[in-house]
Amino acid sequence: MYLGVDWGGTKIEVVALSDEGKQIAKIRKCTPKGDYDACIELVAELVEYLEARVGVQDRIGVGIPGSINPSTNRIQNANSIWLNNRDLMSDLSGRLTKQVRLANDANCLAVSEAHDGAASGASVVFAAILGTGCGGGVSLGGVAHEGKFRIAGEWGHNQLPWLSETEITKPRCYCGKNGCIETFVSGVGFQRQYTRLTGQSLSAEDVIEKHRAGDRKAGIVYRNYVSQLSRALSSVINVLDPDCIVLGGGMSNIEELYLDLPSEVRKWVLSDNYDTPILQAKHGDSSGVRGAAWLWRH
Numbered sequence: 001m002y003l004g005v006d007w008g009g010t011k012i013e014v015v016a017l018s019d020e021g022k023q024i025a026k027i028r029k030c031t032p033k034g035d036y037d038a039c040i041e042l043v044a045e046l047v048e049y050l051e052a053r054v055g056v057q058d059r060i061g062v063g064i065p066g067s068i069n070p071s072t073n074r075i076q077n078a079n080s081i082w083l084n085n086r087d088l089m090s091d092l093s094g095r096l097t098k099q100v101r102l103a104n105d106a107n108c109l110a111v112s113e114a115h116d117g118a119a120s121g122a123s124v125v126f127a128a129i130l131g132t133g134c135g136g137g138v139s140l141g142g143v144a145h146e147g148k149f150r151i152a153g154e155w156g157h158n159q160l161p162w163l164s165e166t167e168i169t170k171p172r173c174y175c176g177k178n179g180c181i182e183t184f185v186s187g188v189g190f191q192r193q194y195t196r197l198t199g200q201s202l203s204a205e206d207v208i209e210k211h212r213a214g215d216r217k218a219g220i221v222y223r224n225y226v227s228q229l230s231r232a233l234s235s236v237i238n239v240l241d242p243d244c245i246v247l248g249g250g251m252s253n254i255e256e257l258y259l260d261l262p263s264e265v266r267k268w269v270l271s272d273n274y275d276t277p278i279l280q281a282k283h284g285d286s287s288g289v290r291g292a293a294w295l296w297r298h
Ligand SMILES: [Zn+2]
Pocket: 156, 157, 173, 174, 175, 176, 177, 180, 182
């Protein structure tokens, strides 16, 4: 039995998986944003709820929207910035009285999908979460590659490559830089671009619906988004040359992306016969929590 927690910016989810990966129990609640102590309490409450059904476990894996600074053991690079500099490992293991393993949520996605998801059997997998923010994770042989400073996959904070005329203004990112990939390809970045063009504020889903109904400006924003995501992914492909790319997060639910991205990515990749599959996460928005549970498999 494996217990996993996905500590996300909008929801916290806890799952119990059998040794074979069958979901035995799951619960999810909204994240008490900005309230660290309330989040710790909510995780404890959800874990206790699950354990009442599946039995008490002595270890748990937790996916977080950031990583652990190897020098300080504290959270770094979380786009839920109130998590940064917290000693989450000690705080959670103390409250839960369990052994805790923490990993970046995009790494959890990559491991989950490489294990028994869309990229099952692929040796080198790059996974991107396109949600509130934008995270990247790398799975090598089914194990997350974290890097010396635990920043492997922090692709969202490189600058968007091959900027167009309209992108030159380079929006400010929470990380302190301008023009980060995240400010374009996250769900929030997509919405911002629609607002910039129309003056209207709509959800990403509503913009996509307008595009499907033939709205011209929504179509422009969507096509720009495909171009931006293609340029951003090709910069990964030109370095890592993965066997498979998996997309997760809210924006990954846009079905048209899987038809439109390949030809656009091909324009920027330095290969004549590029055909790397770009696939939607098989386990949907539960992929991160499954990858978190799998943190204790190795
Ligand atoms: Zn940034």
